[in-house]
Amino acid sequence: MALEDSHVRRAAHLARIAVSDDQASGFVEDLSRILDMVDQLQGVNTDGVAPLAHPLDATQRLRADEVTETNQRDTFQRCAPAVENGLYLVPRVVE
Amino acid sequence: MQWETVIGLEVHVQLATHSKIFSGASTAFGAEPNSQACAVDLGLPGVLPVLNEQAVAMAVQFGLAVHADIPEVSVFDRKNYFYPDLPKGYQTSQMYHPIVGPGEVEIALDDDTTKRIRIHHAHLEEDAGKSLHEDFHGMTGIDLNRAGTPLLEIVSEPDMRSAKEAAAYLKAIHSIVTYLGISDGNMAEGSMRCDVNVSVRPKGQEAFGTRAEIKNVNSFRFVEKAIAFEVERQIELIEDGGKVVQETRLFDPERDETRSMRTKEEANDYRYFPCPDLLPVVLDQAYLDHLRSQLPELPAEKRERFQQALGLSAYDASVLSASRDMAEYFEAVHRVCGDAKQAANWVQGELSGALNRENLSIANSPVSANQLGELVQRVLDDTINGKAAKQVFQALWHGEGTSADAIIEAKGLKQVTDTGAIEAMIDQVIADSPAQVAQYCDAEPEKRGKMIGYFVGQVMKASRGTANPQQVNGLLKEKLDALL
Structure with a gap:
């Protein structure tokens, strides 16, 4: 599958990654090569093979429903750019 | 369209x-x-x-x-x-x-x-x-x-x-x-x-x-x-x-x-x-x-059982099974008093009314299911009449006693079914109300049924609500009609 510039820009926007014009054309090439490989994989006959949810042949371990964490808000908020009344402050978002 | x-x-x-x-x-x-x-x-x-x-x-x-x-x-x-x-x-x-x-x-x-x-x-x-x-x-x-x-x-x-x-x-x-x-x-x-x-x-x-x-x-x-x-x-x-x-x-x-x-x-x-x-x-x-074996009886199953086994209406069964707290309360009242229909009436009537007035959930009811069950039992065995039962309920609600029996005793609400005692009260009321008796006697026969209400009210008042209303009704009619 051949990627276009607009695909890369859209993916970058969704991931909130800043990509300059110069970088974008490089990514178009790199990502297209990855997709070519995926195309190659698509050609393999997988009839009767169950989709793989995880590469490890193991199942999820569960933990007991116990509160094990203590309040470490002050520590965590030390690396936040802005806090007030215990809240993290972020640029205004209104839907 | x-x-x-x-x-x-x-x-x-x-x-x-x-x-x-x-x-x-x-x-x-x-x-x-x-x-x-x-x-x-x-x-x-x-x-x-x-x-x-x-x-x-x-x-x-x-x-x-x-x-x-x-x-x-x-x-x-x-x-x-x-x-x-x-x-x-x-x-x-x-x-x-x-x-x-x-x-x-x-x-x-x-x-x-x-x-x-x-x-x-x-x-x-x-x-x-x-x-x-x-x-x-x-x-x-x-x-x-x-x-x-x-x-x-x-x-x-x-x-x-x-x-x-x-x-x-x-x-x-x-x-x-x-x-x-x-x-x-x-x-x-x-x-x-x-x-x-x-x-x-x-x-x-x-x-x-x-x-x-x-x-x-x-x-x-x-x-x-x-x-x-x-x-x-x-x-x-x-x-x-x-x-x-x-x-x-x-x-x-x-x-x-x-x-x-x-x-x-x-x-x-x-x-x-x-x-x-x-x-x-x-x-x-x-x-x-393992999890299946731990499942409680669920609302749809309860609703079905309340209708089939207890004979409740579809409406009653639906209301009483809607929440687990409500269902468990009702079932406890039923266990104590033994009458599903009466238990349903009291839980949906007097109790729900009081809970709604004070905005309480049934889990926080001041009257326990056991207390209400005993109260209903006293109505069923004719110890008290319906009017007195409401008084007992109010007393339980306000914490004036710990059991229906204690409140009935303390307030003297036991239903009077002794014919002699009721007759004495009726005689007194008739003697005290000459004007109403005269009106009764002069009235058209079909209007007398309504007029008897006044006398019933007076007798119930004299008994402080403890007389058996059916008995009062019957005896009054006999005595008044004898004066015609």
């Missing part, structure tokens, strides 16, 4: 675990902002989620209660979107292999019939944090205490055909989760939230119309109101030559309307993929059998 409404519901139920779905942080409601958001909930680098076994058990219990298929393997996926109250940049959810497969719920309708609503699936996911849009100097405040709280999202098939059916379905889900004890079901605190998919189509047409999704519908009443508004909006739109667009709308309870939410064009590009941090969850038959 005749229109048919088609409704499907997505209900988010907050599971009543102590800790979060993937971390050991507390889920308690109402804590200081961000005091219950740990490194996993904050999405800090290098952390890994570990699944809460209780969240899995609760989801499976729900599945078993709605007779759903529980697949052996379920898988967590990442739903990617950018929003500040979602610190990881994705919500861990289940898109392709949910923990609960297709099932069904029976709802009770107003005409005493029932209808089956199919459940498409139910999946586990984590809740996001809360954004506070009050002005923080032009910034938004983020509280991540709720981030990572386990949710069970229950997705119905589009099987409902009216706002009433949708409300009945929501109530049925509420009953099931509270019976199971897997959620407190508190809609005001957001423990149960609901998105409604609504479309209309000409009656008889098979293909569905274009649907709108209404968010933020957080009470039983709002579900009905939001749907009623939305159905009218869509029908008007189509009849005026317009077209319904597939969109997300927000219900505004204050203005009683739904509004289109501004949607970004890429809003629905969630780029789901299996979460590499979590392995597939595998449930074996022994585990399912």
Whole structure:
């Protein structure tokens, strides 16, 4: 599958990654090569093979429903750019 | 043209675990902002989620209660979107292999019939944090205490055909989760939230119309109101030559309307993929059998039993089985007094009235089921009459005594059935009321029946409400008619 510039820009926007014009054309090439490989994989006959949810042949371990964490808000908020009344402050978002 | 409404519901139920779905942080409601958001909930680098076994058990219990298929393997996926109250940049959810497969719920309708609503699936996911849009100097405040709280999202098939059916379905889900004890079901605190998919189509047409999704519908009443508004909006739109667009709308309870939410064009590009941090969850038959054996009797089964075995009406059975607290209270009253119909009348009448007046839940009733059962028993064995029973109830309610018997004794409410004593009171009343007696004797025979009420009232008053009313009636009639 051949990627276009607009695909890369859209993916970058969704991931909130800043990509300059110069970088974008490089990514178009790199990502297209990855997709070519995926195309190659698509050609393999997988009839009767169950989709793989995880590469490890193991199942999820569960933990007991116990509160094990203590309040470490002050520590965590030390690396936040802005806090007030215990809240993290972020640029205004209104839907 | 005749229109048919088609409704499907997505209900988010907050599971009543102590800790979060993937971390050991507390889920308690109402804590200081961000005091219950740990490194996993904050999405800090290098952390890994570990699944809460209780969240899995609760989801499976729900599945078993709605007779759903529980697949052996379920898988967590990442739903990617950018929003500040979602610190990881994705919500861990289940898109392709949910923990609960297709099932069904029976709802009770107003005409005493029932209808089956199919459940498409139910999946586990984590809740996001809360954004506070009050002005923080032009910034938004983020509280991540709720981030990572386990949710069970229950997705119905589009099987409902009216706002009433949708409300009945929501109530049925509420009953099931509270019976199971897997959620407190508190809609005001957001423990149960609901998105409604609504479309209309000409009656008889098979293909569905274009649907709108209404968010933020957080009470039983709002579900009905939001749907009623939305159905009218869509029908008007189509009849005026317009077209319904597939969109997300927000219900505004204050203005009683739904509004289109501004949607970004890429809003629905969630780029789901299996979460590499979590392995597939595998449930074996022994585990399912164990959970099945622990299931309590569920609302639909109780409703059925209340009708079949106890002879209650469909309405009574439905009201009394709606919540587990109500059902258990009623059953305890019934056990003590032995009469289902009387127990039902007292629980739905005097008790519910008093609870509503003081805005109390039945779990916090000042009168215990045992106390009420003993009171009903005293009515049934003719120790007290109905009027005195209401007095005893009030006394119990206000803590004036610990048992019906003690209050009956203390207040001297024991019913007087001794004919001699009642006759003496009647004679006194007749002697004290010459004018009324004369009126009675002069009245047309068909009017006397009504006039006797005055004398009954006087005798009951003289007995402080303890005389047996049927006896008073009979004896009075004899004595008055003898004066004619």
